[in-house]
Amino acid sequence: MTFVLGLTGSIGMGKSTTSQMFADLGIPVWDADAVVHKLYAPDGPAPKALEARFPGTIRPDGHVDRDALRALIAKDSTVLDQINAIVHPMVARNRAEFLKVAQGVVVLDVPLLFETGLDEQCDKVAVVTVDAETQKRRVLERGTMTEQDLENILSRQMPDAEKQERADFIIVTDTLEHAKAQVQAILREIQKDLPDA
Incomplete structure (x- = not known):
């Protein structure tokens, strides 16, 4: 049996890092x-x-x-x-x-998961989030975009609060340790319900 976990989150929320945490635990990840x-x-x-x-x-x-x-x-x-x-x-x-x-638990890492309706192909959805100030700092520290660029991107994405409302799991990425603990907890919860886990 395959269990499809959708993983999404706005720019600068730590989705790529979180996606890698799933991969590091042996979970196959499809990265859009x-x-x-x-x-x-x-x-x-x-x-x-x-x-x-x-x-x-x-x-x-x-x-x-x-x-x-x-x-x-x-x-x-x-x-x-x-x-x-x-x-x-x-x-x-x-x-x-x-x-x-795919076998067992797999992750679909899709930035616009809700916006494209792909959440309907997932058994559960995890949303990666952090406070707006941290998000902005992370994006601007990359040195690849301005505040205006960030505003433009965010205006085309579903608001973070709405994503959280629609999510089955919320992963707060304030620290790596906290995010990792949440990823492990989500996997434990999913795997205990799988028949061949």
Whole structure:
């Protein structure tokens, strides 16, 4: 029997670190961001498909020209939907392949789990959270985005409070030790109800 645990959380909440904690305990993790990254790699299927639909959006080295895509999206708001229509089925196929061979407890690590309705494919959902001040500090310490960038991302995501309301488990990532203890407790709870645990 397979038990699918959805793992989600807004940017800067510690989801990637928490996801790694599950992996370190031997739990297979399907990471949506990593899959998308692979699909967009020069040898992945996304660049060819995007070039066929939007000529001139792939650089000579095979990488997607994100500036060219952004310019297209700025000109035509339907372009983003067209890109999603190309890439989302590829992601869904990869996830289906992962679940087909999955055994026991597995984790689907998906930033927009609720927003995309993927929570319906999960037996339970865990939401990773921390206070807003810590979240902001973590994101800005990365040095890759401004406060405005963070605001823009958060405006497209379901509010943290709503995610927590919809979650079966909440993992507070104020410290590594606290997060790890919560991950272990969740696994114990799930595994005690599994018939072959």
